Amino acid sequence: MNHRPLLSGAVALAAGLALAGCSDSSSGDKAADKAADKPELKVAGAFMPEPAMDTMASGFFTVTNKGGDDKLTSVTSSIAQQITLHSTKNNAMKEQKSFDVPANGELDFARGGNHLMFEELKHKPKQGDKVAVTLHFEKSDPIEVEVPVKAATYNPKPGKHASH
Structure with missing residues (x-):
């Protein structure tokens, strides 16, 4: 049985999730920056x-x-x-x-x-x-x-x- 396509799919999925995580945290940082800019x-x-x-x-x-x-x-x-x-x-x-x-x-x-x-x-x-x-x-x-x-x-x- 050839596991190469399964492994490639798992790597692609992990990379996609990692990138999604990065973009979520950068938008989270923007939200944190915006909160810091908010007057109190x-x-x-x-x-x-x-x-x-x-x-x-x-x-x-x-x-x-x-x-x-x-x-x-x-x-x-x-x-x-x-x-x-x-x-x-x-x-x-x-x-x-x-x-x-x-x-x-x-x-x-x-x-x-x-x-x-x-x-x-x-x-x-x-x-x-x-x-x-x-x-x-x-x-x-x-x-x-x-x-x-x-x-x-x-x-x-x-x-x-x-x-x-």
Whole structure:
């Protein structure tokens, strides 16, 4: 009996399975790479100083990212007609369309720097209130945050934000 065709078939089958295994693992690697590129966002230290004016307020927080890069594109809340993103450099405030959330980094909104401007407030929040805010990102799902209203003079030390 000639076993050569049977052996050839077994070798071809084993080679085919090995190649299929290789292509599966390479697509698995691509999926793993894609997962590593996915942002992992967390918001902490959110606060709104009690506003002095009836029409405007500011907001601050830190977004920590343990994944790939993302971008904060807008913020919404039922308390204001509009919420705009601002940076402050050299004592000049400038409206921004978006803010980068760097891969494995932070986006910090703090007094004297990046901040939110709540414009045309529907009612003036008081110290002790909580304001519901939704952060919208380019890649990640929106994040809802309860922003506590603090004393007008409240100013936490950098990097000491409490988690929410």
